[in-house]
Amino acid sequence: MRAAVLHTIGDDKFDLRDDVTVVGPGPGEVHLRVRAAGVCHSDLSARDGGLPQPVPAVLGHEAAGDVIGVGEGVDDLRPGDRVAVNWTPACGVCAHCRRGEPYLCLTHVMTGYVMPRFLAGDLPVFGMAGVGAFAEEMVVPRQGAVKIDADVPYEVAALVGCGVTTGVGAVINTAGVRPGESVVVIGCGGVGIAAIQGARLSGAPVIVAVDTVPAKHDVARRFGATHAVTPAELGDLSAELTGGEGFDYAFDVVAAPQTLRTAWTAARRGGTIVVVGAGRDHPKVEFSPFELLFESKRILPSLYGSADPPRDFGRLLALWRAGLLDIEGMISRRLRLEQLGDALGALGRGDVVRQVIVDGS
Structure with missing residues (x-):
């Protein structure tokens, strides 16, 4: 072969x-x-x-x-x-x-x-x-x-x-986003688009897509993002949408030191940062004990969308059959x-x- x-x-x-x-x-x-x-x-x-x-x-x-x-x-x-x-x-x-x-x-x-x-x-x-x-x-x-x-x-x-299970699973399985909660997704590749769809399925009324490539913003909107910006524009948008408080959930699909810091800043006090991307093993991200305590934000890893594939593959395909999950468009x-x-x-x-x-x- x-x-x-x-x-x-x-x-x-x-x-x-x-x-x-x-x-x-x-x-x-x-x-x-x-x-x-x-x-x-x-x-x-x-x-x-x-x-x-x-x-x-x-x-x-x-x-x-x-x-x-x-x-x-x-x-x-x-x-x-x-x-x-x-x-x-x-x-x-x-x-x-x-x-x-x-x-x-x-x-x-x-x-x-x-x-x-x-x-x-x-x-x-x-x-x-x-x-x-x-x-x-x-x-x-x-x-x-x-x-x-x-x-x-x-x-x-x-x-x-892989990609659909990882992205949708990060939102539904790992984070457990509930209707009415706000979401920001950093990185709009295949897994990021799946996470955006997961946020839409979970009933998030505000779904912000963040990517350095402006051409990906229209793609993100087509799959359910309500807003799409570059990282430099995220702070102003957060001030407009949340009064500067920040979002309930920030999903880092890239997992580089800079994007993890962006996700940390984007999440509100008491909010949740979900690490979805694999990143690399040598870059380090520093957090002080004081900010971890005072901000009280959770950092959750999401390996493979915390999935049980024999169960979750069928569930995702059921959503696809119902027209609620666009996989062909990806x-x-x-x-x-x-x-x-x-x-x-x-x-x-x-x-x-x-x-x-x-x-x-």
Whole structure:
């Protein structure tokens, strides 16, 4: 099969090979044909070293496809079933799973860092987060394949697999925004647009989109933002809308020191800052003990939208079916594997790219 292999962290070129095979499926695993994969900013971060990634690797973690085969012990999926990929499959037995925190389970993700999921000729190749969606086929744990209805378009299911779940989940699951509360979303890429839609679904009457790229403001308004500004304009807008008090919730989808400080300033005293973006591990953000106490603001991390994918994928698709969640509108263009480098480059430049789909059919 074909797959796009990254050999060196920081390289902007992929080695498109046609001699790649999957490893497995072993017991408890599922062999998939990839039909569509989203290009997520986390793929760019893995390529550039912002997220840890052993190489050589097949990147990509936001995908949907069809079951080709199953390993021993998998008796509830069969060839031809349509699935969306859950890149943080829960083991069901670790301390986090027992606490009802499946999104914090690292059992299968960590296995992906030590166990290659592909062979390129004789060369072992890792899959990003144990997945590797920039290939025509892949193998995932059973918990990593969530069965969906056969009429759900692959590209819709792929975006539910990460970007939609992360953004909407941050608002609904992590923050629990209630009707009447105000929201500001910093960063209007694919996940930011999903967060804006989550705020609209939650009944927020004021949804402010913040992005340094003015061209993204009209996009944000189309998906439900009531206002859209650059970071430099946010203070004046806050004074106008809240009398300078600030917003109930500030979602930082970028997760850089500057954006986290912007989110902190934008939230009211007693408000909540939700960290949605992965950021990088070396920049630091400083807060004094006094301001943490005196401002009494909460800082909440939202990994994968605090989601339980076997439950939440179906809920999000139900909202999509009802016309309440626009997922098709988040797809800006379709690509082939050969165009991955250009797509990641556009994300790195901050171009108006909401979500792109790699067509694996």
